[in-house]
Amino acid sequence: MTVTAPPKGAPQHPPRLARPSALPLLAEPACALPGPAGLTRFWADVSRRGTPLTGPDPLGSPDHRAVTFLWRGGPGTRAVQVMPNKLGDPRAPEGNVMRRAPGTDVWHWTVRLRTDWRGTYDFFVDEGDGPAPGHPEYWQWLRRNRRADPYNTRRLPRRWGGEPIACAELPHAPRAADWRPRPEAPRGTVSEHRVPSRHLGDHRRVWLYTPPPTAAAPAELPVLVLLDGEHWHPGLGVAHLLDNLIADGRIPPVAALLPDSVDAGTRWAELTCRPEFVAFLEEELLPWAGTRLPLTADPARTVVAGQSLGGLTAAYAAFRSPHRFGNVLAQSGSFWWPDGPGAEWLTGQLASSARLPVRFWLSFGEQEWVALPAARRLRETLAAAGYDDAVYREFNGGHDYLCWRTELSDGLTALLTDR
Template sequence: MTPLAPPEGAPHRPPRLPRPQPVPRLPEPGVPLPRRPASAADFWAGVRRRGTPLLAPDPHGSPEHRAVTFLWRGSPATRAVQVLPNKLTDPRAPEGNLMTRAPGTDIWHWTVRLRDDWRGTYVFHVDDGGGPAPEDPAYWPWLRRTRRTDPHNPHTLPARWSGEPVSCAELPAAPAADDWLPRPGVARGTVTEHTLPSAHLGGARRVWLYAPPPGDRRPAAPDNASAPDTGLPVLVLLDGEHWQPRLGLAHLLDNLVADGRIPPLAAVLPDSVDAATRWRELTCRPAFAAFLAGELLPWAATLLPLTDDPARTLVAGQSLGGLTAAYAALRAPHRFGNVLAQSGSFWWPDGPSAEWLTGRIAAGPRLPIRFRLSFGTQEWVALPAARRLRDALAAAGYADAVHREFNGGHDYLCWRTELADGLVELLARGDR
């Protein structure tokens, strides 16, 4: 039987599961490589024009797959280069992501076979000397501290907490993220940063508040209970410090509203502070759920005319945030009637009470909540638990729950378009 109270003291890490299938690496690069140093200069000039990674037809003949070659230009000091595309790795065999040097050149290469709708971020780890010997057990932890961005790829996203940006690769059939780009002529909403005292969290918390363009801010609902609710729909999006200051969520909301794909809305984005706080608070903590429902939403309603209809209120998150979004709605279905969970950590906790929230859903009543779940097919740790959650929701009567799988990993590059699609599905339906 699943315990009623969330587990305490679980390790702050996901389960350490082996990768079920090997990384689909190809033995040869998808493009011809020069064999002489003089030719390498011309090769790199072409790379600068084309950008990286390089794409080539699938050597197995599938029109839906590509050979994707990642490149690094080494120096005479370079001993090794490791490329890490998101979730196209095996942590138990890090040597599988070591690049190969083309003999007699400064070209390091690594090629993988991928379906042509794949997208993902990636980084390089470059050993230019000065560290442990490769056979030393300290070598791999040291190498992980040598992260580099791809200098031949201008497409990047900000790193999650700090450091150089991560490089982005998107194959030709990958979903476009044009909705995230600012468009000329589109009315702009406003974003303000606030500090909200919280008794539940035991301190103050930064919050970003998005308001739609002034002409779209409808008046609050009258006190008459029979009158229609004219308050703004609300999105509560966790990890606000990344989604707005770094990724520019406001551009997405402006564009979706301007296109009529979602109604004008307010977005409330609380700060996750740091990784340790995130693990402490975004693991089915009653105090954090109470903060969202009992402090954050009432505070935001003092600044904007917000709906109090749970059917027009959405809580969203990714990874541990996805787990917490679902937990918050189950704790407060009178406030949150929609859950958008992306790559949610529904395996939590790693231990005897694994997949605790799925067990609570299976044992509990069907609540008035709509779920939209999405996961990457490369997420070998999260995906099995996600599919069990999908089945538990169906068995519990959540016939309108949506489960989607995309070709990618645990990655903001994928979550951006999944977030846009989820907002359209949930808010467009909920505001009719």
Template sequence: MPVPEPALTPPEGAPHHPPRVPRPDPVPRLTEPACALPAPGDTEAFWTDVRRRGTPLVGPDPLGADDHLAVTFLWRGTPGTRAVRVLPNKLGDPRDPDGNRMAHVPGTDVWHWTLRLRHDWRGTYDLTVDDGEGPSRRADPFNSRAVPHRWGGKPVPYAELPAAPAATDWQPRSGVARGSVIEHRVAGRRVWLYEPPVPAAELPVLVLLDGEHWQPRLGLNHLLDNLIADGRIPPLAAVLPEAVDEPTRWAELSCRPAYVAFLADELLPWAAGRLPLTDDPARTVVAGQSLGGLTAAYAAVAAPHRFGNALVQSGSFWWPVGPDAEWLTGVIGETPRLPVRFRLSFGEQEWVSLPAARRLRDTLAAVGYHDSSYREFNGGHDYLCWRTELADGLVELLGR
């Protein structure tokens, strides 16, 4: 890959954290729960009903709107329980941490916390409970739905309301031809290579960052098998490099020319030695989330001869913190339009990322990227949402 011009060389020394931005709107809490709470005394009947229904409980909007619902999170405490907090993804206010504290029904073991949410919301959430020895993260015993944690550990429970997009494309289907996935090592890191079940003389290719989460934990191969079987995308190859660990991820996924060179000049040629990959940038997608989304966009700008499509989810376009904030947006605004398509999506609850995301959207339009797209979904900074956004983005960019 040609050495990037000075304008594409990013600033150094930025802090490894997002900007400290206060939440612009209050968390949409309700004082009344979505269910009748028990009186002091025996709560067994209440918890039997909760176990049958599953948590969180969902009820009508107390304000009467057809497109909103009351969503109540619950915890069954013990005599020693001192506090319970529920933290739905990006639905907390760092200025008011006690705003996510559950209320206790006196004389019972019932703790509760309720939000008013639009009926297409979905999100993961954490529960932290203090039973007298300090707060610790707990599973939700009344919710069997969970997704893998990003860096290992216990799965994360989630909730989704009736109008949320379905994620059925991620489930293995009987009767669908299955591609193969093999784990390799390239330049000292793990890489997963997906080969489709349908042979082709030349395969479009997806480079998806944070591969150690997307393949071993989330099962990307099932999604690709299903989309190919449905004819929504052509048979394609997928190359998934791992991020290694958090320090390495910050070091490499912050607009680094050396990392783009690794993707374009080392990883893709390596994969092309094993599968018949296209070298057409218009049929090549680089995709990522958060810092990976920032890097996907940077790779398309730095190497448009190789990456003609950037599938960007919740990209960290605020980067870096400090005087060079939103650096990549400035580069794009000062560069003539490149032969690249951007597919951008962000969660409506991502109050830190949204202002920079919208400025990037407007910059792309001003420069002339009229075949690119931008959308906002009702969720947060969340793999639960990114799963379906990834599927829709692949169909948009590579669908027949």
């Protein structure tokens, strides 16, 4: 086995690749647009129905819909851009600029999507108080003028705080019913702690989920280590998911450890295949939790999970310490890392190593054009290396917690059931 050290000093951004195919934009919206005399009735109907609006596919496919995003402009509105997650290329921002219905305050943008699509989205509104369109700094300035959709009440907490982000789901998209609190489901508890770490050189905030007491609880609890813990709890309320899965018997009672990523800079520093971070998880966090709960030491009953850079780190933790982490749940993992020399480093390490006693459960969004080429090469590498039990799947969405919620539920159910 040839193992090289992870690269250091790599750029803190993904590869800057143009979208390989054009967005399936439609010229005609999914609704009739009003003239000046019909605006009051039009916006009242939009408020009642909620946005975005959907209509039949103009090409006649029952598996697609026309999806129209709407914004109500004001007297000074010069331009509006809508950015559904990964349905737009930052290198070609003009493609997401909405059109204004002549003589009205209606701005619209319509795209053809398969009926299993879901995603979060933002508007960016130019009210005439910045550089003119065409100015070299215009697009960068516009991205600072984010607005939420006032006609959509479906929201998701935003990463790193701020106003919740609007989300949309077409009829056949997976539903996140497992995330809704259920009064009849016994509830576990979540406690917040600060864990000292020699490897990280400080204390790290961690949330500890303790499952509800039940006769079915094993003597030693399986363990889930879920990275980016500050967003999964309290932001997204992952405890409700665990409560429901346990109550339904879909997973056994499990303890969950959710370490804080602190901030974007710390996240880039620690979640890029850093041995000291894995040492924190293995040598400090798990033993600390073991003094509070009866945790298993069996790697086959231990899951490490993460998204984006967290997905990369989950796989790296199992690669470096398969004797402790026997299950990887990586969602939209950044397996392209690093951007530049040594690209797809972890995939190369797995290709040159003997098969490890690790199960992989991987999922990626079909709209993630930057991540997908590396993801598919990882899938091929695992197959060639004999990981016959590895699961790889793609969903119709982007780099998005809205999608990752249901994918997390499915992955935990698969990995925490008895082999």
